[in-house]
Amino acid sequence: MRFATWQLPDGSTRAGVVSGPSAYGFRDGESVLDVVALGLDDALALGERTLGTSRATALTSVRLLPPLTPPSMRDFAAFEEHVLGALRSVTSRVEVPPEWYEAPAFYFTNPHALVGAHDDVPIPPGCEVFDFELEVAAIIGGRGASVSPEAAVDLVFGYTILNDWSARDVQAREMVVGLGPTKAKDSATTLGPWLVTRDEVDDRLDEDGFLTLECTVSVNGEMVGSDLLSNMAWTFPELVSHASRGTVVVAGDVLGSGTCGNGGCLSELWGLRGERSPRPLAPDDVVEMTVEKLGTIRNRVVAGAPVPPVGPARRRSNPLPRTRSDLERRR
Known part of the structure; x- marks a missing residue:
């Protein structure tokens, strides 16, 4: 099932279920975060009731907002290929540090x-x-503390696409200080177009628990990168387990996978090629990302x-x- 939040032409906001070309609002005004907190089984039941009782609204007549407002957002770096290229581009490192292999690394963003699909x-x-x-990104569907990877499977409510927009020149300066990224990352993050419950993609889990979903990104209609989500170094339940270690995760928390390899960002390509090709993003560029079974997000860059x-x-x-x-004494 797909849960979404949207803005109507009169400026009001609704949340509900997306099915085909239409959206169906929750009758009691629940938010997607409210529904996620119910847990997956109750959320699916509410979704079915909503489809059977609410009036359809054409998706073409609404503005899709981020599906939910999360209590917190962690962004991991779970693709080795991306880490290698990005480090070469943003720092002076020429190889992945051994510490990266020891445990999943993330930062809070x-x-x-958040911006809609x-x-x-705007450029920061x-x-x-x-x-x-x-x-x-995986969305947490309950509360857990120091959970095992096995138990963390049931804490994953669903998935959505995440675009972590990045100011690379700002990031390069921040990383030297040892506290980055900060301002390089917090101006905009696209989340959407909707939240897809995990039962919709469970058939794409391989024998090791990785999701074999195809991910692509293009700029101005030209393909820049493509990868399989299963090339992650850790599964999402392992990321959830690590995030909860010695602390808690709660319903609605967002855990980003980190950037896919094979052109999942420009910085990776710059690091591997030794030059800024393709060029950095500029006003009027359109970035489109598609993840199999999760949908498509498309954003225009503006000044x-x-x-x-x-x-x-x-x-x-x-x-x-x-x-x-x-x-x-100094006076």
Whole structure:
């Protein structure tokens, strides 16, 4: 089943079920996050009731919003090929660090910067090297703490497409400090077009628990990258297990797979080729991503608003004052 959130022409927002070319709103005004919190079985039952009792609205008449507003978002780096190319492009590393193989790595990203499946995406302030990242995200369907990979299977409610838009020149500066990525990643993340429940894709699980879904991305109609989701280094339940280690995950949390290989982003190609080919994204470029069984998202890049940066750090003379008396003596 596909759950979605959309905006009607009058500006109001509804959530419900997508079936074929139509959307069917929940009768009691539930959000997709409310429905995810019910658990998969109850959510599917509510979806069936909704299809049987709600009036159809043509998808062509609405604006698709991100399917839900998650409590938190973690973005992993689960594709070795992407890690190698991106590190060569953004840092001075020429090989994947051995630490990457030891455990899944992720960072927290901004749940307040989500954009819909067909929304315009502004270039972030101060960015001259803009990039996309083709990913799939798992949505948590319950609460768990330090769960095993086996138990984490039942915590996955479903999946959606995720585009982690990236300011690569900003990221390169941030990574030197050792706290990045921060502003390089939090201006926009596309999530959509809807949330597909896991039962819809269980037939694509291979014997090791990886999803064999084809993923593609094009820019202005020209294919840039394609990969199988099953080329991940860890399964989604393993990512969930790691995310919950020593802490909790809750219903609606988003866990990104990290960027697919074989051209899942421009940065990977730049690192492997030693040049910025294809060129960075520019205004009016259209980025389209399709993941088998999950749908298609399509966003146009637009110029961003000028925003004045925070100035550089002030430089202090040594020795620094440590007490109020020190300040008094300097006057």
